[in-house]
Every structure is written in C-alpha cells, then in structure tokens.
Amino acid sequence: xxxxxxxxxxxxxxxxxxxxxxxxxxxxxxxxxxxxxxxxxxxxxxxxxxxxxxxxxxxxxxxxxxxxxxxxxxxxxxxxxxxxxxxxxxxxxxxxxxxxxxxxxxxxxxxxxxxxxxxxxxxxxxxxxxxxxxxxxxxxxxxxxx
Amino acid sequence: xxxxxxxxxxxxxxxxxxxxxxxxxxxxxxxxxxxxxxxxxxxxxxxxxxxxxxxxxxxxxxxxxxxxxxxxxxxxxxxxxxxxxxxxxxxxxxxxxxxxxxxxxxxxxxxxxxxxxxxxxxxxxxxxxxxxxxxxxxxxxxxxxxxxxxxxxxxxxxxxxxxxxxxxxxxxxxxxxxxxxxxxxxxxxxxxxxxxxxxxxxxxxxxxxxxxxxxxxxxxxxxxxxxxxxxxxxxxxxxxxxxxxxxxxxxxxxxxxxxxxxxxxxxxxxxxxxxxxxxxxxxxxxxxxxxxxxxxxxxxxxxxxxxxxxxxxxxxxxxxxxxxxxxxxxxxxxxxxxxxxxxxxxxxxxxxxxxxxxxxxxxxxxxxxxxxxxxxxxxxxxxxxxxxxxxxxxxxxxxxxxxxxxxxxxxxxxxxxxxxxxxxxxxxxxxxxxxxxxxxxxxxxxxxxxxxxxxxxxxxxxxxxxxxxxxxxxxxxxxxxxxxxxxxxxxxxxxxxxxxxxxxxxxxxxxxxxxxxxxxxxxxxxxxxxxxxxxxxxxxxxxxxxxxxxxxxxxxxxxxxxxxxxxxxxxxxxxxxxxxxxxxxxxxxxxxxxxxxxxxxxxxxxxxxxxxxxxxxxxxxxxxxxxxxxxxxxxxxxxx
Numbered sequence: 001x002x003x004x005x006x007x008x009x010x011x012x013x014x015x016x017x018x019x020x021x022x023x024x025x026x027x028x029x030x031x032x033x034x035x036x037x038x039x040x041x042x043x044x045x046x047x048x049x050x051x052x053x054x055x056x057x058x059x060x061x062x063x064x065x066x067x068x069x070x071x072x073x074x075x076x077x078x079x080x081x082x083x084x085x086x087x088x089x090x091x092x093x094x095x096x097x098x099x100x101x102x103x104x105x106x107x108x109x110x111x112x113x114x115x116x117x118x119x120x121x122x123x124x125x126x127x128x129x130x131x132x133x134x135x136x137x138x139x140x141x142x143x144x145x146x
Numbered sequence: 147x148x149x150x151x152x153x154x155x156x157x158x159x160x161x162x163x164x165x166x167x168x169x170x171x172x173x174x175x176x177x178x179x180x181x182x183x184x185x186x187x188x189x190x191x192x193x194x195x196x197x198x199x200x201x202x203x204x205x206x207x208x209x210x211x212x213x214x215x216x217x218x219x220x221x222x223x224x225x226x227x228x229x230x231x232x233x234x235x236x237x238x239x240x241x242x243x244x245x246x247x248x249x250x251x252x253x254x255x256x257x258x259x260x261x262x263x264x265x266x267x268x269x270x271x272x273x274x275x276x277x278x279x280x281x282x283x284x285x286x287x288x289x290x291x292x293x294x295x296x297x298x299x300x301x302x303x304x305x306x307x308x309x310x311x312x313x314x315x316x317x318x319x320x321x322x323x324x325x326x327x328x329x330x331x332x333x334x335x336x337x338x339x340x341x342x343x344x345x346x347x348x349x350x351x352x353x354x355x356x357x358x359x360x361x362x363x364x365x366x367x368x369x370x371x372x373x374x375x376x377x378x379x380x381x382x383x384x385x386x387x388x389x390x391x392x393x394x395x396x397x398x399x400x401x402x403x404x405x406x407x408x409x410x411x412x413x414x415x416x417x418x419x420x421x422x423x424x425x426x427x428x429x430x431x432x433x434x435x436x437x438x439x440x441x442x443x444x445x446x447x448x449x450x451x452x453x454x455x456x457x458x459x460x461x462x463x464x465x466x467x468x469x470x471x472x473x474x475x476x477x478x479x480x481x482x483x484x485x486x487x488x489x490x491x492x493x494x495x496x497x498x499x500x501x502x503x504x505x506x507x508x509x510x511x512x513x514x515x516x517x518x519x520x521x522x523x524x525x526x527x528x529x530x531x532x533x534x535x536x537x538x539x540x541x542x543x544x545x546x547x548x549x550x551x552x553x554x555x556x557x558x559x560x561x562x563x564x565x566x567x568x569x570x571x572x573x574x575x576x577x578x579x580x581x582x583x584x585x586x587x588x589x590x591x592x593x594x595x596x597x598x599x600x601x602x603x604x605x606x607x608x609x610x611x612x613x614x615x616x617x618x619x620x621x622x623x624x625x626x627x628x629x630x631x632x633x634x635x636x637x638x639x640x641x642x643x644x645x646x647x648x649x650x651x652x653x654x655x656x657x658x659x660x661x662x663x664x665x666x667x668x669x670x671x672x673x674x675x676x677x678x679x680x681x682x683x684x685x686x687x688x689x690x691x692x693x694x695x696x697x698x699x700x701x702x703x704x705x706x707x708x709x710x711x712x713x714x715x716x717x718x719x720x721x722x723x724x725x726x727x728x729x730x731x732x733x734x735x736x737x738x739x740x741x742x743x744x745x746x747x748x749x750x751x752x753x754x755x756x757x758x759x760x761x762x763x764x765x766x767x768x769x770x771x772x773x774x775x776x777x778x779x780x781x782x783x784x785x786x
Contacts, residue, residue, distance in 0.1 A: 007483050010419060010497065017501045021508025028509070028538035029516050029530060036527035054529055070654025070734045090652060091379075091714070091731035091740055105531075 034105065043082035047108050055084060055113050056103040064098055077102065077113070088115040149213050149292040152201025156242075156292075159194035159249060160282035162187050163275040170272020174265070174340060181264050184271050185256040191278065192253025195246040202242055202291055206233040212298035215239065215291050221304040223680045231315040237439060237455070238291035240318060244435065245281045247319075247326040251355075252278065255330050261351040262334070263343055270330075270337030277329055280462045288458045304680075304706070311377050321366035321393055325431040327359025328400060332428035335421045336470055339477040344417045349410035352424065354770055356407060360400045361763040367393050368756030379714035379729045381650070381744045383752055386535045391514040392434030395507060399427035402503040405496045413558055415484030415493055419500070422478070425470045430507075432463045442518060488560040495553035502546045509539045540593050547600045547638060550631050551607030568610055576603030583646075590646045597642030605635035622769025630762030637755025643748040654738040664745030665692040666726060673730070673739055681706045686730035686739060688717065701730040725749050 036054040037047050047053045055077055063076035072089045075098075086104055096102055096118060106115035166187045173180045205213045206229050209222045219236045220229055234243045252274040259267055285291065334352045338344045370393065375383045384390060403423040409416045436442075440456030487493035513530045520526055551572060555565045579602035583595045608631035611624060649664040660669045671687040683702040690697050699717035706713070719726045724747035731740030 004483060006486055007418075010416070013497065013501060014419070014504075017504050018508060021505040022512065024505070024538050025509050025512035025516075028534045029513065032534040032537065033516065033520075033528045033530045034533075036529060052533070054527075066734070070736075070738055071652050071740055091729065091742055105529075 036103075038079040039077055039082040039084040040079050042084050042108065042113070049109065050107050052105070052107055054103055054105050055086065055115075057084070057101070059096070059098050059100055059102050061098045077104065084113050085111070086113040086115055088118055090118075092118055148201050148204050148208075149210070149294065152198040152205075153290070153292040155194045155198040155201070156282060156286060159191045159198070160279065160286065162191045162194070163249075163279040163282060166191065166275035167272050167279060170268055170275065173268050174272075179264070181268055184268055188249075188256035188271050188274070189253045191275075192250040195242075195249040199242055199246040202233050202239060203230060205292075206230060206239075209302065211300070211302055212295055214293045214295040217295050217299040217302050219303070221302040221680065224304065225679050227312070227315060234318055238285070238289045240322075241281070241285055241289050241439065242291050243319065244322055244326060245278065245285060247322050248274075248281060248329055249278050251327055251330055252333075255333075255355070259351060261347060262337075263341070263347070265341045266334070266337045266343045266348065268337075269340045270333040273333035273336040273340075274329060277333065277466060280466065284455075284458055284462060288455050311373065317366060317370050317373055320362050320369060324359050324361075324363030324366050324400075325393075325396055325434065327355060327362060328396060328424075328428040328431050330355040331359070331403065331424040332470065335424035336473060339421060339473050342477065342480065344410075344421060344481050346411050346414045349407050349420065353404075353407050353411060354767060356400060356403050356424075356427075357763055357767045357770065360397070360404055361760050361767065363393065363397045363400060364756060364760040364763060367397055368753050368760065371756070372753050376716050376718055377713075379716045379742075381648075381727055381742075381746070383644070383749070386513075386530075386532050388514050389438050391510055392437045395510055395514070396427055396430040396434055398503050398507040398510065399423060399430045402500045402507070403427050405499050405503075409493050409496050410484075413485045413487070413493060415487060416497070417481045417484050418474075418478045421481075422474060423500070425467075425474060429463075429467045429470070430511075432466065433511075436460060436463050437514070485559075487558070490556070490561045492553065492556040492558050492561070495549070495556050498549060499546065499553060502542055502549070506539050506542050506546070509542070510535065513538070536593065544593075544596055544600050547604055547634055550634060551604050551610075554608075554611045554627060554631070569607055572603045572607035572610070575606050576600065578602070587646060594642040594646040597638050597645075601635045601638040601642060604638070605632060608632045608635060622772065623766045624769075626762045626764070626766025626769060628762070629765060630759045633755045633758030633760075633762055635755070636751050636758055637753075640748055640751030640753075640755060644746055644752065647747045648749075649745045651743045652740070654734050654740050656736075656738045659738075661741065661743060663726075663743040664724075664747070666690045666743075666745055667692070668728075668741075668743055670739060670741055671698075673733075676702070678704070683715070684730070684733075686728075686741070688728050688730075688741070690719075690726055690728075697726070699726065699728045701728045703730055703732070720750055723747055 032052075034052045034054055035047070036056060039055070039057050041047070042055065057077040057079040060076040060078045060083065063074075065074045066072075067074065071091075072087065073092065074085065074087050076083045076085055078084075086106075088104065088106075103119045104113060104115035105117040105119070106113055108114075166184055169180050169184050169187070172178065173184070202215075205216055206220055207226075209216060209220055209224075209229060211217050215236065215238050219239075220232045224232065233239045252271065255274070256271060262270065331352050334348065334355070338348045367390075370390070371383045374385065374390075375381070403420065406416050406420045406423055410420045436456070436459045440459050442456055513534050516530055517528050520528055551569060552565070555568055557563075576599045580595065580599040583590055583598055608628055612620060612628055651661050651663040651668075653661055655661060655670050657670050657672050660667055662668065668688055668690045671689045673684055673686050676683050676685045681704045683704040685700050685702045688699045688701065690699065697719050699719055701717035702715040704713050704715055705711075714729050714731070716727055716729045718728070724745060727744040727746060729742040731742065733739050
C-alpha cells in the first residue's frame, strides 16, 4: 500500500471507530439508562411499572418498619408532595436514617418501589445533587417531619 | 509560619512556570539556546512544589487548627497515619498533590531526558509549564490549601470515616502519579507538533513516561478496586461509579498509546495517530480530575460541591484540550507519512488494538457524561450503571482479549507465515473450557461463560511469544508483555468466576445459630463491643467450617463520633480457591443480628491479574531503560 493511501485508510478507520462508539453508546443508553424520579413524579405516573429507575427523597420519620424475617425493611420516601412506599431486602447503608436523604435503585411494582440498592447521604457534607432542592425544605422542617 | 512558607513556595513556583513558558516561546522564535536555563527552572519549580506539599503535610501532622483545611478535615484524636493521609483526602490537598506530581514529573523529565532533540525538549518543557501554570492559578485563586482560620478552632471536624483506611493512604497518590505522569506524554506531543519532529526518536523518549504512568494507573485502579471491595462492604469490586470511570478512561487511552508508540518507535509509522492518543490520554486525566473535583456527579466518592471551582476546572480543561487539538489540526496534516505496512502485519494488529480500545473508551466516556448532558439539556435526571457498561463494553473487551493472543505473533511490516496454526492449542483449550462450563454450570450467564473461554485460550496464547526461544535471550520487554497479557487472562478468570459462582446469604441469626453459604457452614459465635482510638464498634465473631478445621472472622460495625458516622468493616478470609466475605449489620429487637455472607470462588484472581499486568509493565520498563544506556549523547556532556 502506498503511504498516502495508508494514511487515508487509517483516517477512515479512526472515523469509523468513533462512529461505532457513538452508535453503540446511543443504543445502550436508550435501553439501559435508569431515570431518577421523586415521589411526586412517581405519583404522577412518570415511571413505568417494572422499569429500572432510581427514587430519591427523604426517609419519612417513623416510617421504617422491619419485617419479621429481620432483613427486609419497609419505609416511605417523601419529597413533601407525595409519598412512595419502598421495600428493601438487605443491610441498609451506614448513613441510612429516618429524616435523612436516600436514593433507592430498583423498580416500581404495584405502587411499591422494590429496591435493589439503597444509597444514603454519604457524609455530613455530601448530598446527592439530585436531592439538593429537597434540603431547603428539610431544614425548614416543613412537611417532612411528622 | 509553615503554612505561609508553603503558600510562598506555590507563588514562586507559579512565577517560574510563567518564566519557563515565556522562555519557550522566545526560544522557538529566535533559536536562542535556552536549554540549560529552562531545565534548571523546571527543576527548581519541582522542588518548590515539594516544599509546598511538605508544608501541608507538616500542618496536618501537627494538627494546626489555625489552618482552615486542617480544621475541616482533621481531628487531634485521629491516628497519626490518617493525619498524613487526611492531607490529601480533601479537595485542596488533593489538588496540591496533583500539581506537585505535575511539576515533579516536569523536573524529572528535565533531568533525565537524553533522547529528545533539544528544540523539542524546550517546547515540551514550555508546554508542561503552561499546564502547571493553569493549575497553580486554580490552587491560588480558587482552592488555597493554606488559608488561615481566625481565630483558630479548638478542635477539628474530623475525616470522613470511610476514608480512614490504609488503602486511602496510598490509593490517591498512586493514581495521581499515573494521571499526571501522562502530562509528559502530552507535553512531548505538543512540543513535537510545534517543532515538527515527530519520529521514532521522539517515541523512544516518550515511551518510558507512558509506560511508567501506565504502571501506576494499573496498580492504582487495582488497589482502588480492592479498597472498594472490602471497605464499602457491598461485596462488589467495580461499580461503574463515575469516579472509577474517571480512572479507567485515562488507563484505556494510555493502554492504546502504549501500543501505538511501539509502532512509532520501531517502524516510524502511526505518527499523527500516536500524537493524537498522547493528547487524548492526558485530556482524559484532566476530564477525570474535573469529574471528581468539581463535585458535578452523584457519586459515593464526590465529597465537595462547589460550582465556582467546577467552572474554573472546566475552563482549564477547555483551554488545554482546545489548544492541543487546534495545534494538532494545524500540524497533524503536515507530518510526513510513516513507513508503509501490509494488511497482515504487527502494525495492523496494533491498529486494531487501538481501534477497539478507542471504541471502549468512547463508550465509557459517553456513558459517564450522558447523565450530565441530559440533565443540562432537559433537566431530567438519570443514571447509567453496570447494565449499560457490561453489556456494551463487555463483548468488545472480550473480542480485544481474543486478539491479544494473535497480535504478538505477527511480524512487523509483513507476515507471510500461517500464524493462526500456532493458535491451535490455545483454541482447543478455549473450546474445552467452554464445554466444561456447559457441563458444570449449564445456567451460567453468557458473558462469564465466554469470559472463561477466552481466559483459557489467552492464558496459553499469551505465552506463545516465548515458545521455541532461548529464555535468556528474550528481551525483558517481551517478558513484560507476556506477563501483562497473561495477567489479562488471570483477571478475566477471576471476574468470570466471581460473576458465575458467587454464593450470597443474608439473614438474621442469634448467637449460636448457623447459616450455610457455598461449601461453608457458618456460626455466629458471639457479639462483643470493642473500641479503637476514635471509634467504638460492635464486633461479631464468626466461625466457619467446610469439613475440616474452623476459621474465625471478626466483622465490625464501627461508630465514629467526629464526624458522626457508621461504617461496616467486613472481615475477609482468603483461601487458595476463593474468599469468604462476612459483614455484620444491625441488631434485631428479638436479639438476632443481621449477617451477610459471600463465598466468592477465585475472586482474588481479579487483583492478582491486575498486579501481574502492572508487574509486566515494570519489567518492560526496566528492559527499555536498560537497553538504552548508549548511543545518543547525554545533554550534560553537551554542556560539559
């Protein structure tokens, strides 16, 4: 192959690689990205049943109930406008507390959010950005504390 | 006084970086020989940043609470090692570490570089100074680590307990050396594009830096993965967290660069391509720094939220990447064509390696940034996790691993021998592994099954470059390559085994009761309170047996008071064929305890493979440095 043609082939190969990456990513993201919803959005029916989504909000005070098997818990996540019941089987993260922020990963089944993973506020200063607008209300102690 | 010394050293270093940059511009325009001056400046700059960093370590070691950063991140009752580690376990400190590594790398480059032409070296040192200048500005304007607190606080706020772990002490510095080591490749590429001297000599000068940075990145990622595995107590080794991706992206780019640079060094081909990869590799380091340090992402690692800093970092990123790409666009096409090669040749093999790595990099990059993009455009929030990365990048990684077995067998320029014949034995081993998985575990997932197949094939194929050769005459670089490629097979085996054969149990049991997990029978023998220097804990004693002998494990839940937090300290016991992983959770009103158990067959191979890959890199680096104590004259001789 002549050097000139070789360069052309390499450039074409690089462009094709970029295109392939973009197309694969777009296909994958369309299928597998999981959206974040607040309880109000869940109540408005934005999340389809059975679809992998994230739910974020404050853990309502007095709502955490341990089930008889000892490892399953039920609690309610609220954003001050709506409430979503959550069921989770597993050890809750270190900073999971009532009245504190949490993000659950899972799916909605018959109105209950079945969580696979729970992420809690990570330390005293860190808050998932998704929960940023909830903190003001939380601090004001409005609708959230029961 | 110590803090002021550190700050003054930083300002001085910034001034010198400015001078270094101006000298470079002048030298390129006038052809005045400033090589010696510019080298000295680079060295002094490195020393000054070391002084600044030492000052920071000192104020942390003394818990000087009149420094705001110490107040926010330390506590007098903290164990001594974490006072040190706390110095870089926060935003300002870690950025100072970043800049220190950048300048020290520049200093070492100035001292050690003998193979670069003088003009390219001056241009590269100028580029390195330009990089440092931006980050000095960032530190001095937006993230001063030495800011005073007046009046001094009586006690510090403490360090995030998750970060109080020996892993933390070494993980970030290792990764940073990797990240920032790539800056030399970036600067050399920019320098060579400026002078037009893109040739095999440049590639040989760049190669040890890329290899060195890549070794640190490999080891840093491996260590970080193990840290997340035992410290987070979730039993996983890779979460596709944006912060993890931030370290994976430079690694993927550096891996591609590492391979293409060999083509440039040996054959003088792939010139523009290699320069592009060198620019991209360090750009990915900066993207990673931006993602982690701007606090823009939802992530377990991001512990700072500060939009002002984020904007500053984004501006720096845009300037440097933009300038490098513009330079590339202006000069890339003027480079001479490289040496030609045939379709079946080692060059082609390495091009395919590069293309696959680039596609994987693109997929990880887009998946990591997509949530930010969507939120900025539509306000909708979403997250992209393992389902995306595993299913889109996983198959490509397997194809790449398949080709890793072929590439090293090919000759440069043109391969006429029937190479695939050599792969008969590895192919048979792969097929046997596939058949065995169908017999042993018919219900296994497709990716783990193919993973084991490819691993069995690659474990044997990777050794082929040594077959039929006198081991003493094989160059060290080849030994290194074989070790690294074999390491891929080892890590792949661990990942596939972990995905396919992990058993997990989660239950509440009272003391004296038993659970089974995998081949193990596990008893919760007792639960006792205990305490450390700055925490209290409940500690479970777990006794496990699988036939003969009893092993005892002691997982804890720790309660920290400054700041208040709890962490699960898992207890892990390693056996030749796997790890038993135990976590103790909360107590139950009826007197039982939450216990979570995993039996993970061969999971350790994941990190053993990672370590082997890094070790292979180190052997290759040793070989490269050793072989080249000759030819091109030392610059010191030039000035003697």
